[in-house]
Amino acid sequence: MGAILEVRDLRVAYRSRxxxxxxxxxxxxxxxxxxxxxxxxxxSGSGKSTLATSLxxxxxxxxxxxxxxxxxxGQDLLQAEADELQKIxxxxxxxxFQEPSVALxxxxxxxxxxxxxLAAHGMNCRSALxxxxxxxxxxxxxxxxxxxxARSYPHQLSGGQRQRVLIAQxxxxxxxxxxxxxxxxxxxxxxxxxxxxxxRTLRKSMGLTMIFITHNPALLGDFADRVLVLxxxxxxxxxxxxxxxxxxxHPYTRALFxxxxxxxDTRRDSSKKKLPTISGDSLESSLPVAGCPxxxxxxxxxxxxxxxxxGLVNVSETHTVSCFRYESP
Numbered sequence: 001m002g003a004i005l006e007v008r009d010l011r012v013a014y015r016s017r018x019x020x021x022x023x024x025x026x027x028x029x030x031x032x033x034x035x036x037x038x039x040x041x042x043x044s045g046s047g048k049s050t051l052a053t054s055l056x057x058x059x060x061x062x063x064x065x066x067x068x069x070x071x072x073x074g075q076d077l078l079q080a081e082a083d084e085l086q087k088i089x090x091x092x093x094x095x096x097f098q099e100p101s102v103a104l105x106x107x108x109x110x111x112x113x114x115x116x117x118l119a120a121h122g123m124n125c126r127s128a129l130x131x132x133x134x135x136x137x138x139x140x141x142x143x144x145x146x147x148x149x150a151r152s153y154p155h156q157l158s159g160g161q162r163q164r165v166l167i168a169q170x171x172x173x174x175x176x177x178x179x180x181x182x183x184x185x186x187x188x189x190x191x192x193x194x195x196x197x198x199x200r201t202l203r204k205s206m207g208l209t210m211i212f213i214t215h216n217p218a219l220l221g222d223f224a225d226r227v228l229v230l231x232x233x234x235x236x237x238x239x240x241x242x243x244x245x246x247x248x249x250h251p252y253t254r255a256l257f258x259x260x261x262x263x264x265d266t267r268r269d270s271s272k273k274k275l276p277t278i279s280g281d282s283l284e285s286s287l288p289v290a291g292c293p294x295x296x297x298x299x300x301x302x303x304x305x306x307x308x309x310x311g312l313v314n315v316s317e318t319h320t321v322s323c324f325r326y327e328s329p
Contacts, residue, residue, distance in 0.1 A: 003031035003071075004209055005055070005093075005177055010068035012054050012233075021064060022284040024050040026233040028068070032177070032209055039224035039241060040213040043256065045282045047233040048213045049098065052181040055211075056089050072177070091121045094170035098182040100162035104154040110165045111137070111150030117172045136172050139205075140164040140198060160191040164198065171202060178202075179211045184219060196223065216260055221245055226318075229253050232282045232293040235312065239319030249321040251300045252278075292324070300325065 010028040015021050025047050032038055042048050055070055057077050070077045097103040115129045123129055137146040154162055184192040202208055220241055227244040229237040237250040248254045255278045280297040287293050295305040304324050312320040313327055
């Protein structure tokens with residue numbers, strides 16, 4: 001079976017208010033198989049959210065350079081007509097935005113916001129809209145709770161409940177691909193795990209293909225099939241989740257793992273333990289003119305890292321990494 005989604009050499013650049021052009025994505029390539037869950041990891045500014053919106057050709061007005069291709073079932077979405085994209089967005093490919101309190105309309109009841117998605121894709125019968133909305137919310141809430149949620153405004157719901165309403169919007173039309181952009185970032189650890197359980201259930205019951213974006217690798221264990229690590233808009237590591245989560249190769253991936261606290265840590269002295277940090281930042285102004293983008297922050301940098309950028313190297317049949325330490329002499 002072929003890939004349901006294939007990204008080839010995707011590049012996106014924006015112009016800042018000061019006229020400076022910065023490259024948010026720089027040569028991203030990967031494919032996604034039907035039913036697969038790919039985790040996308042990286043710190044703030046690595047290009048995760050830009051990747052999520054770019055897959056549906058949702059660019060800010062200050063985008064000045066877009067190239068590459070995003071093939072969905074063989075169709076390049078970057079070249080598709082506007083009416084073709086309308087039929088795909090929210091129906092065949094759904095995007096869950098990062099912050100539910102911002103993504104949801106504050107003056108519309110939750111049920112109506114789900115119905116709007118259905119109506120936008122051709123469901124006009126009122127009884128059918130009501131029935132489908134109940135079905136979708138019933139997947140995410142207890143039956144007796146779903147009715148109350150449908151009648152509630154976003155401010156009357158908890159963070160976890162608002163997040164589930166966003167998920168309800170995303171799955172309402174039965175999409176083939178679901179892109180979740182940091183869907184647990186604003187939730188406490190317990191609610192994070194409950195929400196992750198919702199995604200697991202939906203994957204199993206709906207056969208969803210997912211891109212799950214997060215800064216926390218702890219959320220991807222036993223959930224993601226593969227992991228893609230982004231740094232400064234580049235892929236620095238890509239491979240099977242078990243390989244990367246157990247034995248990360250790139251210095252950035254290892255440093256990222258070490259700087260994240262466990263979701264649950266019951267040790268008495270855990271609150272006093274200081275986590276290691278990655279010195280510097282990944283802002284465009286901090287990147288070197290030449291060489292590896294991570295070189296200024298890398299504890300394992302070598303002289304060659306300053307002169308040219310490493311390419312992706314296969315360390316196994318399913319694991320690639322962009323680092324000179326793995327290049328053949």
